[in-house]
Amino acid sequence: MDRRLSVLRAIVEEFVRSGEPVGSKVIAQKHSLGVSPATIRNDMASLEDEGLITAPHTSAGRIPTDLGYRTFVDKISSVKPLSVAERNAIEQFLGSAVDLDDIMTRTTKLLSTLTHQVAVVQYPTLQRTTLRHVDLIVLTDTRLMLVVIASTGRVEQQVVEISAGITRTDIDDLKQLLNLLCANKNFSDIPEILSRAKVEHEVLRSQTAEVVSKALESAVVERGEERVLIAGTSNLTKFENLNTLAPLLEALEENVVLLKLLGEISTAEALQVRIGKENPISTLQETSVVTTTYRVSDVPVAKLGIVGSTHMDYEVNMAAVSAVASYISRFLQEA
Amino acid sequence: MDRRLSVLRAIVEEFVRSGEPVGSKVIAQKHSLGVSPATIRNDMASLEDEGLITAPHTSAGRIPTDLGYRTFVDKISSVKPLSVAERNAIEQFLGSAVDLDDIMTRTTKLLSTLTHQVAVVQYPTLQRTTLRHVDLIVLTDTRLMLVVIASTGRVEQQVVEISAGITRTDIDDLKQLLNLLCANKNFSDIPEILSRAKVEHEVLRSQTAEVVSKALESAVVERGEERVLIAGTSNLTKFENLNTLAPLLEALEENVVLLKLLGEISTAEALQVRIGKENPISTLQETSVVTTTYRVSDVPVAKLGIVGSTHMDYEVNMAAVSAVASYISRFLQEA
């Protein structure tokens, strides 16, 4: 391999470890490239010309640029498999989860512990999942509660107001019909299914049915991607200073931002890394984001990832993100 | 009023405003007590003797001690009512919430915005609420989903494994019986109700019923107080430095800690303020915590509050906490 890439690797590794700009001397000493510091310096000058590294000031060493990290990730790094101990720990930790919420919180916590970065985990979206059951519960004369249970175990509830004088039988009929029509159907198909069924079934044209199916649609469509968990924000204090921290924390608390962040990654690519300015969200342009899609029964259902310093340990963290994604898939399948 | 208390008030107010130790001169100028700086100095010396204020070093002004804030809160401060504009904003913001989750997130965000501190809001606990409806949904031959809907609108779900060969009628019977027994009953009473009913109703002694009622109990008891939302962590950067921030963020992410924090306050007192070392949780001993209980139909259901710098604006924040508590009560009632 080109020695200059080895030098880049050494700089990235050393900088990730120490957090300080790295000079030619330490590279020659610690990374046994078999050449003198002077030679390293030549290589460094050329790497700097290419924009892969930069010097904060004359008398300091070099640090990688965003482009430098990019090159490292694309051409140099290899995803380091997790140790057996780590795998066991993951398995035990996720295995003792009792329900969906528990799986999700544990996953999030796990990911932040493994990576020492901020973990961001999206709840399984309803869109690509199927409907397991619809329930209508009579609260009062004029109020029903609609409960929608997804194949992922997620439950959505919503109160609907109806006009008085509807009998329980009417409601039971409606419930049965809705289950008949929608059970095991893909969430994204449900609006169409409902509108077609309206032609055929008279029951669905009543005022009550209209209100209910509207609520059902909104539960299925609108609130599909809303929930995101995060953990490990305290890890930010290691890298950031107080001024840069505040906007970051704000952004991370804002579900909208996180969903935008996760929404922007494609489902196709296995693992996606956005480094510094590559990131489309301005608040996160000083950070790197490693994300991936996780699946249930091979169908992509949501995304997860980490947000952290641009000088994170990419090799370890990329491995952690994909490992956690595959574990969550497994546990969701079982649940 | 004792002039020395006026001096204490001036010191607290000035320090909250500026964040800097306050000297005798500024007090004499800005707070028009009608006396000279020298007099103020005498008062300050005596306040220092009593342990209400302290000087970081010789040539600096004074800052209030925890005890000083305590005295301020108990003897001097008056809860400042919110402005009409604020009230309108709250009403509009909370009023457009669509469901329980929405009410809770909005409340949390609102509280942090109003106070510029970290807001902590507990979901309505199931313990003091009543059960609206139990549902059993057949997933597979050997799996049921138990859905419990609380009067607060909160939904708990749980999957239970049963042995094969149970008919739908059996399950419907069980469901009806459970609803008959438990509907509109207080959550905390349900375990007893179930165990008593077992004597009378044979249905409840089947293996399936045992498993289901066990799950119902655990949904009602164990997971009652689990969820807490927080917002506004970025406000911490204004007061804390990087070293003190990390453990704080960690503590705030840990639901267990937050629940302990909220659990420790009594339901009796309207508004509780814990200042610095008064706080039983060691990580929070550099912060102040203002909490209160909120109610649904006059029954206390959960707690909310703020965690922030000891030199926060107590008057404004205490008002905000109690106002938000009363608003959330109102909106939960309506929902």
Place this chain on the structure above:
DNA sequence: AATTGGCACTCATCACACAAGAGTGCCAAG
């Protein structure tokens, strides 16, 4: 007895200079 102006004293903060050291770039030699 309380209040006040005066004044000496303390100590954090700032600016500046200066030394030390890290790291570089370049050059000439191998």
Place this chain on the structure above:
DNA sequence: CTTGGCACTCTTGTGTGATGAGTGCCAATT
């Protein structure tokens, strides 16, 4: 192409002195 040598740059740490904020105490005043 690599290497040792060396002058150069610039950050970082340290020490010194000036500045000024704020105090405590005292004697005088009300």
